[in-house]
Amino acid sequence: MTRVPSGLAGLDKLLDGGFPQNSCTLLSGGPGTGKTLLSLNFVESRVDANEKSCYISFNEDTTGLFRAAEGTGLEIEKTAIKHMDLLEDINVTDFIKTIETYPKLDRLVIDNINKLLLFSKDKADYRHQLYRLINFLRKNVKATLLICETDNGMDTGNGEAFECDGVVGISFLELEEIPMRTIQIHKMRYTAIEPKVAHELVIESTGLKLSERKGI
Numbered sequence: 001m002t003r004v005p006s007g008l009a010g011l012d013k014l015l016d017g018g019f020p021q022n023s024c025t026l027l028s029g030g031p032g033t034g035k036t037l038l039s040l041n042f043v044e045s046r047v048d049a050n051e052k053s054c055y056i057s058f059n060e061d062t063t064g065l066f067r068a069a070e071g072t073g074l075e076i077e078k079t080a081i082k083h084m085d086l087l088e089d090i091n092v093t094d095f096i097k098t099i100e101t102y103p104k105l106d107r108l109v110i111d112n113i114n115k116l117l118l119f120s121k122d123k124a125d126y127r128h129q130l131y132r133l134i135n136f137l138r139k140n141v142k143a144t145l146l147i148c149e150t151d152n153g154m155d156t157g158n159g160e161a162f163e164c165d166g167v168v169g170i171s172f173l174e175l176e177e178i179p180m181r182t183i184q185i186h187k188m189r190y191t192a193i194e195p196k197v198a199h200e201l202v203i204e205s206t207g208l209k210l211s212e213r214k215g216i
């Protein structure tokens with residue numbers, strides 16, 4: 001199985017080398033957990049200069065993304081950043097066409113998938129659109145991260161975790177009264193994982209990393 005490194009050595013170790021090639025992973029978490037930074041780190045950690053990365057944000061504009069990365073050691077200058085204004089409906093057919101204008105992408109991030117739900121007719125329509133999008137991404141991009149804003153669960157309760165090949169959650173945990181950010185792999189198809197073990201995610205001026213600390 002060919003793997004696409006996640007950008008975090010510690011996470012790659014847990015994933016047998018990285019995300020399975022041609023997979024789509026849901027990156028879920030609450031506000032401020034580190035979804036954007038982890039994803040920027042993923043697109044910026046290209047293995048070689050020929051790899052093509054794309055970060056699509058419905059949340060922040062280019063300036064916002066640069067600001068988010070400031071002070072974290074992330075160099076996002078070379079990354080292709082596409083900002084889409086939410087002035088019109090987000091329609092999956094148009095969205096797929098937009099992604100097709102960037103052929104042969106290696107790494108793609110969509111920040112975030114919740115916006116698609118906002119513009120769907122109903123839950124069934126959303127699930128169907130999501131299915132179409134994920135199938136397209138599997139065939140056209142080596143590894144995709146779909147960011148999902150959640151409260152506590154793995155997804156919004158509308159099937160995102162079932163549709164995606166993998167689910168990685170970031171959350172805050174208090175271990176011995178010391179609060180920390182943690183990453184949990186809830187699911188990763190084609191990969192032997194240690195489910196539910198929470199590994200500490202550290203965000204600091206020199207970058208992002210997984211520490212040795214973990215909790216259940």
Ligand SMILES: Nc1ncnc2c1ncn2[C@@H]1O[C@H](COP(=O)(O)OP(=O)(O)OP(=O)(O)O)[C@@H](O)[C@H]1O
Pocket residue numbers: 029030031032033034035036037038059068070071072149203204205
């Ligand atoms: N150099 C740094 N050292 C420590 N923490 C930092 C540093 N830079 C940013 N952070 C923290 O990382 C947090 C996570 O940022 P990020 O934008 O990735 O979260 P997010 O999950 O995308 O949030 P949102 O749901 O609001 O989009 C920031 O809120 C900030 O507190």
Ligand SMILES: [Mg+2]
Pocket residue numbers: 035036037059111
């Ligand atoms: Mg964010």
